[in-house]
Amino acid sequence: MLETFLQFLFSGITAGAIYALVALGFTLIYNASHVINFAQGEFVMIGGMATVFLADAGWPIWAAAPLAVLLAVAVGVALERLAIAPAREASTVSLIVITIGASILLRGLAQLVWDRNFHTLAPFSGEEPIRVLGASILPQSLWVLGGSLLAVLALGWFFGRTLLGKAVIATAHNRLAAELMGIETRHVMTLCFALSALLGALGGVLITPITLTSYDAGVMLGLKGFSAAILGGMGSATGAVVGGLLLGVVEAMGAGFLSSAYKDAIAFVLILVVLVAVPRGLMGARGAERV
Amino acid sequence: MLGLKNFLAASALLAAGALAFAGAAVAQAPIKLGAVLATQGGPSFLGDPEAKVLKLYVDKMNAEGGIAGRKIELVLYETNGAAADAATFAKRLIAQDNVDFIIGGSTTGETMAMVPEIERAGVPFVSLGGASVIVEPVKKWVFKVPQTDRAAVEKVYIDMKQRAAKKVGLLAGSGGFDKSCTDNARALAKTHGLTVAADETHGAQDTDMTPQWTKIKNAGVDAVLYCGFGASSVVVTKNYAQLGLKIPFYHNHGSASTRWIQGSGAAAEGVRLPAEPVLVARQLPDRDPQKAAGVAFGDAYKAKYNEEPSTFAGYAYDALLLMADAIKRAGGTDKAKVRDALETTKGLVGATGIFTMTAADHSGVDVKSFRMVEVKNGAWRVLY
Structure with a gap:
């Protein structure tokens, strides 16, 4: 029984770490602009696909991965400069719709530039599972988990300790006031898209050995990551990780102890219950908005 | 400037050309x-x-x-x-x-x-x-x-019987093919003297199927049939290896691509599936007409x-x-x-x-x- 429970837990942690890593990407752009970037899943896909294709072309992984991440960053910057910045005066909802359009465009481009097959990447430290009390977990899952924790720490440091991070938060709170304080708010948005593309692509590189990747891999990852971010509290980095892990574990336990056919339904019911009880999510900011 | 007269003449010429072309085309459409x-x-x-x-x-x-x-x-x-x-x-x-x-x-x-x-x-x-x-x-x-999915299931069941299986576990994705395949697998089990002891599914882009495998393992089945294809079929196979399972494992013919083998790597070793001859043409004996x-x-x-x-x-x-x-x-x-x-x-x-x-x-x-x-x-x- 313990063995079974542990296996479900490990499965949940594996999936949850992946959701958490994607959820983290939503945090940055949301914090800067209250825009939910629905092309976040596509950043993850670009990171994975570009690494795969560079690796297939003979590049070693330590060179392929950074280059793939750079490509995603370039795409993120281009997206902000070409699509978001010109519509800066539009409402948040319009900007969100633009990101949905961008996600469709990026999927289409990935189909043309690469292909429509699924691809995989060799795990970073072997495929030999680590066994604990009869249950097993893949070393790559620990990489993903480690990546999420590092990202949380980095984000915490960025927003809490650096001037640039504080400028981002100031811009999010009041663009006009931030501009009057001498913050170049235009650059803040570009920076946030670049960083969140970086985070997404890094995640894509880490998770591809487990999940595989294809031009449309971003759709489901984006959706699950978004759910995780909402569950944990949109805008909170710790919340994204807590939400991701919780979502993964609930799915795994639901599939294991109840029914694998309804595991997604079980997870979404949980999200609804949490949102009814705590509308801002588990770790969402509780401070009252000043009107 | 093209005068009206010239324009008409040109049009007539064009039309005649088109007609002639159409005539030629009919001859060997x-x-x-x-x-x-x-x-x-x-x-x-x-x-x-x-x-x-x-x-x-x-x-x-x-x-x-x-x-x-x-x-x-x-x-x-x-x-x-x-x-x-x-x-x-x-x-x-x-x-x-x-x-x-x-x-x-x-x-x-x-x-x-x-x-x-x-x-x-x-x-x-x-x-x-x-x-x-x-x-x-x-x-x-x-x-x-x-071939129908039913024929694929039949082929798998015949092989399972040869390996003396009695209890079969089913694992499937959520697509139309996956469902049709499991429906056939449930319906055909009895006529082949098998009982379905575990019946699990996974979502279209799930990243980990070890809970389903754990349940199948705990059900004590003699063989497992997977109904599904695409990236999930690789994840399912990798999870099978991750848990160190030794149950005879069958895929359907949807996994019959080199992409599946390459994606699964060592995890695919020993997995069986019914395949069309085209996949293994070179290995067929010379007397095989295909x-x-x-x-x-x-x-x-x-x-x-x-x-x-x-x-x-x-x-x-x-x-x-x-x-x-x-x-x-x-x-x-x-x-x-x-x-x-x-x-x-x-x-x-x-x-x-x-x-x-x-x-x-x-x-x-x-x-x-x-x-x-x-x-x-x-x-x-x-x-x-």
Whole structure:
């Protein structure tokens, strides 16, 4: 029984770490602009696909991965400069719709530039599972988990300790006031898209050995990551990780102890219950908005 | 400046030219082949190689003089697997393009959406969809290439019995094919003396299936059949290896691609599945009638696209063969005659199987055309 429970837990942690890593990407752009970037899943896909294709072309992984991440960053910057910045005066909802359009465009481009097959990447430290009390977990899952924790720490440091991070938060709170304080708010948005593309692509590189990747891999990852971010509290980095892990574990336990056919339904019911009880999510900011 | 007079004269000349051209075209009008393939979206792994094969072999046949001296003109519509689009394109092929023959519907869903239009208009139609519902009950104008999912399950069950299995576990994705495959697996278990002891499913893009595997393991089954395809089939296989399971493990013919083996790596070793002969043509004994055709097809495909043909590529090839054979025997493209010729196809050796159609059987291949293969050292090994 313990063995079974542990296996479900490990499965949940594996999936949850992946959701958490994607959820983290939503945090940055949301914090800067209250825009939910629905092309976040596509950043993850670009990171994975570009690494795969560079690796297939003979590049070693330590060179392929950074280059793939750079490509995603370039795409993120281009997206902000070409699509978001010109519509800066539009409402948040319009900007969100633009990101949905961008996600469709990026999927289409990935189909043309690469292909429509699924691809995989060799795990970073072997495929030999680590066994604990009869249950097993893949070393790559620990990489993903480690990546999420590092990202949380980095984000915490960025927003809490650096001037640039504080400028981002100031811009999010009041663009006009931030501009009057001498913050170049235009650059803040570009920076946030670049960083969140970086985070997404890094995640894509880490998770591809487990999940595989294809031009449309971003759709489901984006959706699950978004759910995780909402569950944990949109805008909170710790919340994204807590939400991701919780979502993964609930799915795994639901599939294991109840029914694998309804595991997604079980997870979404949980999200609804949490949102009814705590509308801002588990770790969402509780401070009252000043009107 | 072009005066009105000159303009009229030029128009008249143009019209005369067009008429003359039309006259020449009638003399040896091409055979119009319509195709609706899911080259985009989820089922693109079906439609993409199918479209490649149609393009390759239509060019090839035309270079060799076409069918009975007439060139083939391919009208290809690409979908993302949406049934509604397939129905629209079927309508357009019939009403606008006036095609003589239709190949397509990469999936069962698309095929079934096209069937009403095609039955109404009466155009010979060969589907590339997998499920048995396409030709059961028999529809006058509808034929299909792939073996049914039921035949695949039968082949697996026969092999399981040989390994003395009594309790079988099922694991499946959530797509239409996956469901049809598990339905067949549940229905056929009893007639093969098996009981279904575990019945688990996973979502379309799930990243970890170890909970399902743990439940299957705890149910104490003797063998497991997986119904599904695509990236999930790799994750399922990797999870099987991750848990160190030793239960005999079977995939369906949807996993019969080198992409699945490469993706799964060492985890795929020892997994068995029913495969079309085209996949293992080179390994077949020389006396096997399908060897020569399979090898020739594989070589031509690889020379052009630099990848091994998948099972699905073979479906499109066979659909073309069926068409060419029927048109030759019908002595032209008269739709009713071509349909009758299709129905009397006999002993046609294709990549998928040897086709013999009858008024009661519009599929033409059965469980016998499957080979049971096992993954050994990263490649297929034919068992029997």
